[in-house]
Amino acid sequence: MSDHHVYKKVEIVGSSKTSIEEAIENAVAECGKSVKHMEWFEVMETRGHIVDGKVGHYQVVLKIGFRITNS
Template structure:
């Protein structure tokens, strides 16, 4: 296994529907510019209105290869 270098960047995915969709939104966005190979969930939170969750917010670390 040769040398290599990866980068990890924090994204916050947001979805009105579910935790999964929030994760997918963040990864889909990150993948538009980088070749993402893994993610780690850092935190989950959300917005509430009139006793209902109206927004799921998932903070992720997203990892992708940057070198050689």
């Protein structure tokens, strides 16, 4: 519509029992339920819970950027 775009970033924490990548995928998938035009993510923190002396699940804090519609 115009010659410039505007984006918004939201901060989402995904988790997974398996891998960092799956935690990222879970965050992106959940975010996509309410947000359109997602374009990129940035990992801010990687952490997790420990259960019985093992990694219980990974938690990845992401910023997800999406284009604001009509911008």
